[in-house]
Structure formats: structure tokens, C-alpha cells
Amino acid sequence: MTHATTSRPALSLGRLALFAALGLLALFYLTPLYVMVSTSLKSMDELRQGSLLSIPSAPELNAWAKAWSSACTGTDCNGLKPFFLNSVAMVVPAVLISTALGAINGYVLTKWRFRGSELVFALMLFGVFMPMQVVLLPMSQVLGQLGLANSLAGLVLVHVLAGLPSTTLFFRNYYAGLPDELVKAAMLDGAGFWQIFRRIVLPLSGPILVVTLIWQFTAIWNDFLYGVVFSGADAKPITVGLNNLANTSSSVKEYNVDMAAALIAAAPTLLVYVLAGKYFVRGLTAGAVKG
Structure with a gap:
């Protein structure tokens, strides 16, 4: 054979x-x-x-330890740890709130349309293309009136408002591809607005949730402009701390400490993309950016 x-x-x-x-x-x-x-x-x-390209002959982590706990960022010599913790405290609520509000907006604008809903969406869409510098002055006035100036809570509010147009766009375009019959059938069974959202729409939102969470996390963590403008002395994020560390003058420029600090600042976003990058691509192809 x-x-x-x-x-x-x-x-x-x-x-x-x-x-x-x-x-x-x-x-x-x-x-x-x-x-x-x-x-x-x-x-x-x-x-x-x-x-510059040589392999370390005796690798050591002294530069990492100094960048984390004792490097000078201006007059303060406590390293990047306080700035890193500030970013974590800012990013987590900002990402979760902006994603949740974007999901609700997308749900309303696709499955519960009302007169003028397309106009509302078009107006919100302006926020996606609006330069960040345009809102600095009015936003600072609003934060001052709310008593949130120079605070982490103020930074959270700024990033939620800045991210809302993008999250709404993502969810609106994704939910537009879900059959309207699912909502109508649930309404015939007596389900209300929130029941349909929790039990039908949200369980189908896995791909776009991953896309939005990664998008928002990266954008907020890497933001420098809002962080340097709206943060106080005790509320500066990691990007501001990295900038202060790199620009602090000393008798000897420690490039190893600067590089370690840059890697510490970039580590969370790198980790997110390494662990969830394939889900990000799947979410995009599932309709996240289709009109």
C-alpha cells in the first residue's frame, strides 16, 4: 500500500x-x-x-530602584512611586466611568432613538476631533467652580468628559450592528430599559468593552497635557513625574535612571497590550470603528 x-x-x-x-x-x-x-x-x-548597543556585562537593578524610590523630580527626591500611584488612582475610575457612560450612550442612541438623537450624536462626535488645548481654559474654570481644581478627582472628571465622545462612538457603532429584534422581543416580554441593557446588550458587548477599556487606559495613562495643567502638587500623574525627573538638573546626568524611569512609566500600557492586544484587534474587527 x-x-x-x-x-x-x-x-x-x-x-x-x-x-x-x-x-x-x-x-x-x-x-x-x-x-x-x-x-x-x-x-x-x-x-x-x-x-550604546552593547549588552550589559553585569546587569543590575540599581537604576530601577533609584528611579522608583529616590530619584529627584525637581525639589522632591522620592522617585516616581507617588506619581505612579496617583496615575493608578486616576486611571481606574476614569476608565470605568467613561466606558460605562459610553456604553449607555451607545445603547440609547441605537436602540432607544428619540427625536434629535442623530443630532446629539453628531454634536458629541465633535469632541473626538476637538483639539485638547481648546478646553483648557473653560475646563479650569469649571473645576474651580466645582472645587475640584488641582485634585485627582478633578483629573478624573476631565478625562471622563474628554473620553466620552470616543467611548460613545465605539459603542454606538457596535450596537448598531446588533439586531433590533432582540430589544423588541425583550420589550414584549415586559423587560425595561435597564433589564434589556444588563441581560441582553451588555453580555454581547465583550469585544467592544475590551477595545474601549484598552483605548481609554492607554489614552489616560499616557496623557501629559491635562496632567500638567489640572493637577496640584500632590496629584501629578506619572507622565508629569517622568518629565520632571528627566529635566531635573544635576552634576551628573544618569541616563540609566532616566531609561528605567521611562520603562516604569510605560510598563502598564505595554503589559496591557501584551496581555490583551489580540482581543483589541478582534474587537476592532467586530465592528468597533465601522460606521
Whole structure:
């Protein structure tokens, strides 16, 4: 008896060239990250003697420890830890609130339309394209009137309002693809507004929830403008702390500490994309940005 054998098709020259080009591009984009990591693991003596691309001969975490707990950010020498904790305290509620409100808005604008709902959505859509600098003065006045100026609560409010147009857009476009018959059938069974949302719409919102959470987390964590404008001395986020650390003058510029600090500031967003990046792509293809 003869067995049919299947062989994999040989790689064509074009495919090999494509893989080589992709490999070179990946190497090009990963080189800065490698330089940051390797520099953060070197001592200052090794940095002075070695080259930028050399592998650390004796890796150490002293620069990381100093960046976290004792590096000077202006006149304060407590490292990035207070700024990191401020960002966590700001990002978690801001992301959850803006995502929840965006889901409700999208639900209303697609399944509970009212006269003028399209106009309301169009007006909210202006917020997606509005430059951040436009709202600085009116927002500062509003925060002052509410007694939230220079506080973490004020920063949370600013990011919720700034993120609401984007979250509404995401959920509105996603919910537009859900069959209206689901809502109508639930209404015939006596379900109300919140029951339909909790039991029918929300369980179907997994892909867009992941997209919105990642989008909002990245945008808020990496924001510098709102953080530097609306935060007080004890409420500055990690981006402001990193900027202060990098611009603090000293007799010796410690590049290893600066690189470690930059990696500490970027670690949460990198971790989120590594762990949930594939779900982000799936959510986008499931209708997150389709009109």
C-alpha cells in the first residue's frame, strides 16, 4: 500500500523577501526598546566605557530602584512611586466611568432613538476631533467652580468628559450592528430599559468593552497635557513625574535612571497590550470603528 505524501510548498523568493523586510522593520522598531532596557541595566561606569548597543556585562537593578524610590523630580527626591500611584488612582475610575457612560450612550442612541438623537450624536462626535488645548481654559474654570481644581478627582472628571465622545462612538457603532429584534422581543416580554441593557446588550458587548477599556487606559495613562495643567502638587500623574525627573538638573546626568524611569512609566500600557492586544484587534474587527 502506498501512502500519499504531502509536502509543504517551498518558500518563494517574494515570500522570503517579505519576511526579510518584516524582520528588518521589526528590528528597526525594537532597537529603541532594546537600548532603553540595556541602558537601564548598566552602571554609569559601564555606560561611559561601553557603546550604546552593547549588552550589559553585569546587569543590575540599581537604576530601577533609584528611579522608583529616590530619584529627584525637581525639589522632591522620592522617585516616581507617588506619581505612579496617583496615575493608578486616576486611571481606574476614569476608565470605568467613561466606558460605562459610553456604553449607555451607545445603547440609547441605537436602540432607544428619540427625536434629535442623530443630532446629539453628531454634536458629541465633535469632541473626538476637538483639539485638547481648546478646553483648557473653560475646563479650569469649571473645576474651580466645582472645587475640584488641582485634585485627582478633578483629573478624573476631565478625562471622563474628554473620553466620552470616543467611548460613545465605539459603542454606538457596535450596537448598531446588533439586531433590533432582540430589544423588541425583550420589550414584549415586559423587560425595561435597564433589564434589556444588563441581560441582553451588555453580555454581547465583550469585544467592544475590551477595545474601549484598552483605548481609554492607554489614552489616560499616557496623557501629559491635562496632567500638567489640572493637577496640584500632590496629584501629578506619572507622565508629569517622568518629565520632571528627566529635566531635573544635576552634576551628573544618569541616563540609566532616566531609561528605567521611562520603562516604569510605560510598563502598564505595554503589559496591557501584551496581555490583551489580540482581543483589541478582534474587537476592532467586530465592528468597533465601522460606521
